Amino acid sequence: MIKRHAVLLTVLFALTVSLVSLSAIFWEFYKLNKEQYINHIFTKYSVITQIYREHQQRQSSEIMLEANLAVYNLEVTKDEKLKKEIFEKGKILKREGFKSFNTSLLINDKGLYTKNVVTNLRATMIQYKRNIYFHIETPNGDILIKDNELKPYSYINLLYSYITIFMIISLSFILILQRLRPLIRLRKKIELYGNGNMDISFKTNRDDEIGAVANELEHARQKINTILESRTLFLRNLMHELKTPIAKGTIATQMLDSQKQRDRFSSIFKRLETLVTEFAMIEEVTSLDDKKDFSEYRLLDVIDGAIDMAMVDKEHVTMKISGKIKVHVNYRLYTTAIKNMIDNAMKYSTDSHITILMNDKNELCFESKGECLAHPLQYYIEPFTKENPSKNSFGLGLYLVDSILKAHGEVLAHEYENGVNRFIFA
Template structure:
């Protein structure tokens, strides 16, 4: 979901827009239809007046038809047709009302006015695309067909709705088309992040996404050049340093003074260790993916680290179940554990370290000693010292932290009852 947030947002916007437009047009259609029905329904008053006059004067049906024909209204006289229409037609509107009629009357007492109230009901019907009016009175009823009026047509509204619907849909299709380069760019960036340094972001497009892609390609080339220069520099530096270190180590053995020989041997050994650590750091920082990772038993990695540290087995207590396995780069992870052993041998008060798995399933390194005087972050920096009178921490913890980050872990520290506890969390 998160990888397609923009696409999903666009689709949701499209759906909301289309639903909103559809709802608006539906409400407009209902309102317009109702107004149309109400407008043409008013014609029943003319029909009612003609029919009432016909009843009052008791004129002939010929006269009634003639009066209705003036308004292009046709009376349905066939009873069978009339029943069919009344049965099968659709009622558009029906309304009951009272008709008031005033007439002048003469009696023995003289002239007077007589008011007559008649209950009427008018029904507007639709049958086979024609409009009919059914007028009912206490004295009878009449069904007429209005040839002027046509049923409500929704074609214009449907045409307008379809046009708006199509325009919105096409607009969103164009937006999605513009987003396609962004999706391709995201995939290329992912490939670059996985270590494919030759992937190209360059594009011929001149829009905003194209500009971003071309700038990314420029940045990619610069980063590649910097990485190549750094790698070449480190490799040449380490190669050039190893030769004089080897020569210096050989020359040291020719010194007659044991004190001087021991001092220079320590110096060259330290230089060789630093060169190897630099090489390891270069390897860690160049680790782009986990293709070199495999599953190993943790006890096997710890055994390899003890051998690499060249310490007595009695100096290391291992309390790790044999069935615990991890995905790791064997050489790098072994180096990280070896550095933790070296660190304990150097700074613990009894030159002993315990390696175990805690309750959270994390690898712990415990050794007796004084509590760290600074936060752990201080010691992760290269070449920091706990005490100027002692040797530098060098690149040991910095290298451990870098290796753990490459494995998706972090280095943590806690102090309890005179014991320093470093944790691979």
């Protein structure tokens, strides 16, 4: 199943990898961009710290502090309830502790001198309800200041960019799949043609690569159909033209005075009639394009029909077949295949006896005593090939059996064990 949809699965895999990679890149970019934004706006704490420290040192009024902060669009948050909500529910974006160095020039009775004061401070940036607050803590107190200018980090622009690129990639792959749809339809048509629908058309008006392949297939289909029709017509006409002189020859043979000559000519015409019949059977098998004539039969009934066709006494055939076994076959063709196996055993076995049975793999087997085949089985399933040229045969028996089995999705196999030839319908 995977191999049949390899191209489609490859495209879907490439789409998945592309979208996952895009999402991962944008996620990392989002985190980096947000961190840079927070670090950038956090630097404002230095201005706030300086204003607040000067306020503490000079002990200026609250009005002066608020005025200085208002210059930078900052506002002191005094509502204790609001401050509590901000501390409890607000999101801490960044917190940093540092030391503040303050140098003062003083005078005493000894003259001027410098005084350095080191103060431990901590600045915390908090986000609460789309507002940014700075909480400045010193040993002498703390203050919460709202920045009316700064806003929390917004990912909207980045999200728009991500969605845009995501949609472009998705649409690109959708267009690719859309272009591959004719290839899927073409594969289905080829499958129908392979299953025997000789009238299927591959012709298309597309002018791309797939269209070129489809039109070439249509050209090839027309050539193949023409060849098949010519072959069928030739074989049928040939067999029809041969049957007429054979029938006339058979009748004329009966008018001969010599019994010896009558027997000789009768044998010749009978062999010719057998050859024409086998040709007709081969033509039927090779032109079998569907399974509409297949039905379910008991295997015992099929074998009995083959024994009757072979015109052999039933004591020459031993059957070890369960009556419950059924097969889905073309009765006439499958019976002919079994009949040929029986004929083969009658001609080449040392005791003119054949045993028909099912093996452990539930395969139909034909066993007969005799010498092992002189050549591999492939040699004997070629047309006009036989072990003993003196036998009354044209060498089409096993070739016909192999052709019939292939039409049924089976193959002919051979084993030799302890003086027994075993032919298997596998």
